[in-house]
Amino acid sequence: MADTDTRPVWRHTHRPPALINRAVLAVLRSRRLHGLLDGQLCELRYRARDGRPVRLPVRYAVTGEGYAVLVGDARDKRWWRRFRRPDAVQVCRGGRCRTGLGRIVPPEDPAFAPAAAAYARRHGVLVGPDDRLLVVKLPAAARG
Template sequence: MADSDARPARRHRHGNRPPAVVNRLILAVLRSRRLHGLLDGQLCEVRYRAADGRSVSLPVLYAAAEEQYVVLVGDASDKRWWRHFRRPAEVQLCRGGRCRAGLGRVVSPDDPAFGPAAQAYARRHGVLVGLDDRLLVVDLPAAASA
């Protein structure tokens, strides 16, 4: 292969995208009363309603920073779900058997929120967030008297 044909190496932090059946299994564990504790420290469920009206539920790695959760959209160019949050949108974040409503938005490197969010994620997971990455930041209202 000629040098001009060589493709640059890609950064895959978490491997390739898992099959849908794996995501369904992870969601089942996260929703289980008995088993959710096995994954709650690392994973949570993100739920939202897509523009076409269908419900979307995804297991994601997260980092918590007070009333804010940060999700790295690894290999963002290969995924579509995060584009729903290019403008702030309602989202539910579920962990520990409890769902909380919040507002999610994607932050890119030129957003002032990117630095602190990237640092929180890097501290939690030991993964450097690159300038070509996107972060979903979910702001949850402070736990109020409900």
């Protein structure tokens, strides 16, 4: 019988199980182990529309004004939709949380190109025009 699977092959991995996310977050929060992942992952914290706290491990790149996060498999995820309009978000790395303003930027936005370039340099992944890119702008005092 011929292979009839016509599902598209995605460049990014699919959403990991919640157990994996919890384990990764535990390592990121650990005083002794966070260094194993801090260079690639950070913890993103925000409040869902219903007010509940949300915490996700995400790949990031440092930009001049904050962070860039590529939303892999955006069609299969919902969390990024919270940032279609700018909203408060915390980025936690190395035991330190910084509060900023996160928003999804489209390719025509002036913030897209530098954020996409920073992410591509950091992770060797090209950011396409159909990708979703969360840009977190930090106040100057929180960037250090």
